[in-house]
Amino acid sequence: MSTLYRNAGEKKQDVIVANIVVDNAVRYSLTEGGRYLPFNELEKELMREEKALAMARLAIDRAMQF
Numbered sequence: 001m002s003t004l005y006r007n008a009g010e011k012k013q014d015v016i017v018a019n020i021v022v023d024n025a026v027r028y029s030l031t032e033g034g035r036y037l038p039f040n041e042l043e044k045e046l047m048r049e050e051k052a053l054a055m056a057r058l059a060i061d062r063a064m065q066f
Helices: 008-018 041-064
Strands: 026-029 035-038
Antiparallel strands (some): 026 035
């Protein structure tokens, strides 16, 4: 069975990234007193792009298994 990923860790990372809800994502800030802060619009756009790439890799990997 062929796969796109070199190891299981890479696939797990793509599954995690593909399932992130970008609009609800927050980050922990050490400089703002340990608060959870929302991402700015540029960071959200980059997260959406990475999510799309992860979903595409997962779809390609799924197609390779048939």
